[in-house]
Amino acid sequence: MKTSKKGIDLILSFEGFSSKPYLDAAGIPTIGYGNTYYPGGKKVTMKDASISKDKGEEIFAAVLPVYEKIVMNKIKVSLTQNQFDALVSHTYNTGGSDTLFSLINKNASDDSIRNWFTTKYITSGGKVLKGLIRRRKAEADFYFSK
Secondary structure, eight states: OOOOHHHHHHHHHHHOOEEEEEEOTTSOEEEETTBSBOTTSOBOOTTSOOOOHHHHHHHHHHHHHHHHHHHHHHOOSOOOHHHHHHHHHHHHHHSOOHHHHHHHHTTOOHHHHHHHHHHSSOEETTEEOHHHHHHHHHHHHHHHOO
16 A cells, blocks of 8 residues: 555645754654755765755655555555555654554554554654644544545
8 A cells, every 4th residue: 555645735734844954743854845854865864965855755755655564564564545544644643553554453442542542652752742743633533434
């Protein structure tokens, strides 16, 4: 599966764009649309040159398949497009969660999955972040949308 335009829009709406490297909430150098590394694996550093929006889109497009592959390799049940997109968004932001993947593979109740989505991975640097709460709710809503 590939992430749909709606799924990409979901990710980009939360990531936003930065032409210059910055430290994310966890103190990790980040550039473009939430990228902590470039295609090929080189990590972003605070000394990196600024990039254009086009270059940011190019990096995002090159890196996104890494996260799609994680979801495809970890999920053993069939997914709707929206479910796949929500999981790719979550994985793009967090690196993925074996617990979440396990709940889905075990056909856990919708309530269990929604509760997990909305109560985990909402902190960075030990602090609960409103932006992560909003993102997890949006991902859960997207996951359960028809």
